[in-house]
Amino acid sequence: MKREPNVRVIIHDKSSLAPEGKPVAFCLDPETGFEWIGEYDITADELLSGAGGNNATKTEQAEKLILDLLADGKELASEGIEKVAADAGISARTVRAAKKNLDGRITSKCIGAAWYHALKK
Structure with missing residues (x-):
């Protein structure tokens, strides 16, 4: 990877x-x-051509998704965030890691059995 010389990628090419x-x-x-x-997020062709692809990890993609979903003062349940992320190909585990990384930027509260998240003001 040109922009990240220490990063290596393993790609399943054929089976x-x-x-x-x-x-x-x-x-x-x-x-x-x-x-x-x-x-x-990269294909074998992008890697071999040096094009690079999307250099964001799944966790970084999840962080961006969470911030976008909570923009404009919105408050969403964890289940809703995880559903949107799943539709984007991001696992619930990755979403939880992203929420942990965003701990200083989002607030969380439990209402009943559900957790709700919003951006800190």
């Missing part, structure tokens, strides 16, 4: 017996060593 897997990225940093990044 006649199994469905195609999603690309997965990891980082080889001289200071911190090996670290999994997670699912990576």
